[in-house]
Amino acid sequence: MRALAVEGVWKFYGDYPALRDIGFDVQPGQCVALLGRNGAGKTTLLRILAGLSRPSKGAVKVFDKDHLDRSARSAIGIIGHGIGIYDELSALENLRLFAGLYGLQSPDKAAHQWLERTGLERVKDGLVREFSRGMRQRLAVARAFLHRPQLLLLDEPFTALDDRAIALLQSLLKESLAQGSTVIMSTHQLREALELATHVVLINRGKLAHTGLRTQEMLDDPTYLYRTYGEA
Amino acid sequence: MLFFRQVATVAAKDLRSELRTKEALNASLSFALVILLLFSFAFSPTSDMTREISGGLLWLVFAFAGALILNRSFARELENDCLDALISSPVSSPALFLGKALANYVLLLGIEFVCLPVFGVFYNVSWAQQLPSLALVLVLASWGVSVVGTVFSALTVNMRLRELMLPMLVYPILIPCLMAAMQLTTPLLAGEPLTGDLFAWLRLLVGFDIIFTALAVVLIDTVLIG
Numbered sequence: 001m002r003a004l005a006v007e008g009v010w011k012f013y014g015d016y017p018a019l020r021d022i023g024f025d026v027q028p029g030q031c032v033a034l035l036g037r038n039g040a041g042k043t044t045l046l047r048i049l050a051g052l053s054r055p056s057k058g059a060v061k062v063f064d065k066d067h068l069d070r071s072a073r074s075a076i077g078i079i080g081h082g083i084g085i086y087d088e089l090s091a092l093e094n095l096r097l098f099a100g101l102y103g104l105q106s107p108d109k110a111a112h113q114w115l116e117r118t119g120l121e122r123v124k125d126g127l128v129r130e131f132s133r134g135m136r137q138r139l140a141v142a143r144a145f146l147h148r149p150q151l152l153l154l155d156e157p158f159t160a161l162d163d164r165a166i167a168l169l170q171s172l173l174k175e176s177l178a179q180g181s182t183v184i185m186s187t188h189q190l191r192e193a194l195e196l197a198t199h200v201v202l203i204n205r206g207k208l209a210h211t212g213l214r215t216q217e218m219l220d221d222p223t224y225l226y227r228t229y230g231e232a
Numbered sequence: 233m234l235f236f237r238q239v240a241t242v243a244a245k246d247l248r249s250e251l252r253t254k255e256a257l258n259a260s261l262s263f264a265l266v267i268l269l270l271f272s273f274a275f276s277p278t279s280d281m282t283r284e285i286s287g288g289l290l291w292l293v294f295a296f297a298g299a300l301i302l303n304r305s306f307a308r309e310l311e312n313d314c315l316d317a318l319i320s321s322p323v324s325s326p327a328l329f330l331g332k333a334l335a336n337y338v339l340l341l342g343i344e345f346v347c348l349p350v351f352g353v354f355y356n357v358s359w360a361q362q363l364p365s366l367a368l369v370l371v372l373a374s375w376g377v378s379v380v381g382t383v384f385s386a387l388t389v390n391m392r393l394r395e396l397m398l399p400m401l402v403y404p405i406l407i408p409c410l411m412a413a414m415q416l417t418t419p420l421l422a423g424e425p426l427t428g429d430l431f432a433w434l435r436l437l438v439g440f441d442i443i444f445t446a447l448a449v450v451l452i453d454t455v456l457i458g
Contacts (some may be wrong), residue, residue: 050320054457068457073322082313088252089245100241101321103234127252143317 001064003028003151003182004049009058011044017206018044022058024201024211026184028150031177033197033214034186035225041206042186043081046155049184050078062151074102077149079157079169083140087129091120091139094128095146102147114142118168137165145172152176154185158192170196190222204230238323242331247338249308256304257339264297264347272354282355287418290351291410294344295377299399301339302381305332306389315389325453329382333448337378344370361423369420372437373413376444380405383448386455405444412436 004026011019019041026032036042047053049060051068062072078084085094092111099107115121118138128136137160144152152173158166173183173196187193194200194214202210202225210229217224250257271289275281309315318328348366352359359366384402388394403410412433419430426434 050316052316052319052457070322070324073320076320078317078320080313080316082316084314084317085312086245086249086314087311088249093248097241097245098317098321101238101318101323103322 001028002026002061003030003063004184005059005061005064006045006049007059007061009045009048009055009060011041011048011053012056019048019055019203020206022203022206022208024208026182026199028182029177029180030199031173031183031197032185032199032201033190033193034184034201034203035190035193036186036203036209037226037230038188039205040203042203043155045203046080046153046184046186050076050080050153074147075150077144077147077152079140079144079152079154081155083136084143085128085136085139088127090125090127091115091131091135092124094139095142098143098146104147110146114146118142119164134162134164137161138168141165141169141172145176149176150181152181152183152185154183154187156187157185158187158189190225194218194222200225202226202229235324235327238327239331239334242318242323242328243334243338246305246308246332246335250304250335250339255308256301257343260297260300260339260343261346263300264293264343265350267293267296268347268351268354282357283422284418286351286355286357286421287414287416290347290417290421291373291414293347294340294374295403295406295410296399297343297347298336298340298374298377298381299402301336301343302378302385302402303395303398305336305382305385307385307394310389319456325456326449328456329386329448329452332385333378333382336382337375340374340378341370344374357421358423359421362420362425365426366417366420369413369416369434369437372434372441373409376409376437376440377406379441379444379448380409383452383455386452408436409440412440 002025006022006024009019009022010017022045034042048055049067051073060067063075065072089097092115095111095114096107099110104110115124118141120135120139123135128139157169161169177183185193197214199212200210200214200218210225306315309318348359351357381402384398388397391397415433416430
């Protein structure tokens with residue numbers, strides 16, 4: 001069973017094709033670095049994969065189910081540009097809310113477990129609007145991992161994170177990969193992404209420029225990919 | 233069962249958020265009270281005139297005050313990209329929509345039940361004479377306003393002029409619902425029971441609620457996931 005299958009996906013904004021016939025498969029346990037210059041279409045593709053947008057043409061399957069199917073969504077965890085956390089709720093209320101929405105058996109237990117894991121247990125009843133930026137980011141990471149997703153979609157996950165949140169996210173990603181989860185990560189931080197990645201997908205102006213294994217050349221020189229398959 | 237639990241979770245979240253910030257609630261309630269007060273000074277109505285305009289006046293106030301609540305419904309999800317977090321979760325779009333509509337409904341009913349006694353005092357109206365029938369009209373018409381308003385709140389959430397666009401889009405569609413509510417409220421405030429012709433307006437309200445709830449549930453997925 002494929003963790004993700006992207007089949008001939010097009011996305012039009014008016015007449016402009018933001019994505020043109022993108023197609024690739026991701027097997028369970030792979031960590032894919034989704035690379036491309038600004039405006040290449042990475043975020044558009046990730047939004048489609050996350051079920052936040054429909055492709056104009058083509059299909060996306062998550063574990064062989066349509067990406068908008070309820071069970072497919074249950075398997076996905078997302079860290080996007082926003083933290084996806086309510087400022088006027090407490091840390092505990094936020095995690096309890098999402099645990100409930102993901103249909104976890106004991107939302108309260110899961111919420112407490114993740115508050116402890118992210119070092120937020122002592123401020124669990126504090127409103128998020130009173131939190132520091134680092135605390136909010138750690139709570140966002142807890143929200144994304146709360147339901148133990150099988151497929152993680154990360155859009156620029158390390159941007160704007162403080163050191164503690166980066167360390168937490170990196171350790172959770174490594175743990176998830178070790179447990180067989182699949183990760184798709186879009187980022188401009190090539191070196192960090194390539195160190196973690198097993199595969200790369202390069203998008204250039206909405207088209208798939210390259211897909212395949214991450215190689216030693218890419219690690220030695222992160223710009224190798226762009227020079228070889230994309231714009232210099 | 234899971235569907236109803238998700239509806240309740242979304243509604244409870246919205247109500248808790250609103251009761252903490254009171255952004256929409258304060259604005260809506262103060263707007264409704266000020267309009268009721270201003271009209272009472274502007275017209276100094278006789279008892280006959282009050283009887284004629286009471287239903288219309290009340291429902292115009294409720295409709296405008298309701299727009300302030302409905303505007304915040306999806307707008308509050310924009311902060312921190314919470315709407316994306318909700319849509320990407322396994323909550324079905326109809327459950328998300330009904331949860332939000334339910335929260336708006338509770339807030340709107342709250343405003344209405346606070347405004348009624350104030351209306352009674354300012355306009356010297358014995359509004360409680362037909363209270364069960366009046367409550368039935370409020371319950372039915374407010375659901376119609378909440379359902380249509382919540383759909384358009386989702387539709388206009390990313391528009392720059394959403395505060396203006398929402399009422400412009402919603403009020404024309406609400407005309408049958410508001411007309412029925414006004415036609416029913418006027419005699420009920422005058423102490424007349426629900427009889428004869430009035431049942432036709434009541435049936436219109438029930439029909440409006442059923443049709444627009446069904447339409448909203450079917451269309452909301454297209455509205456939320458572009």
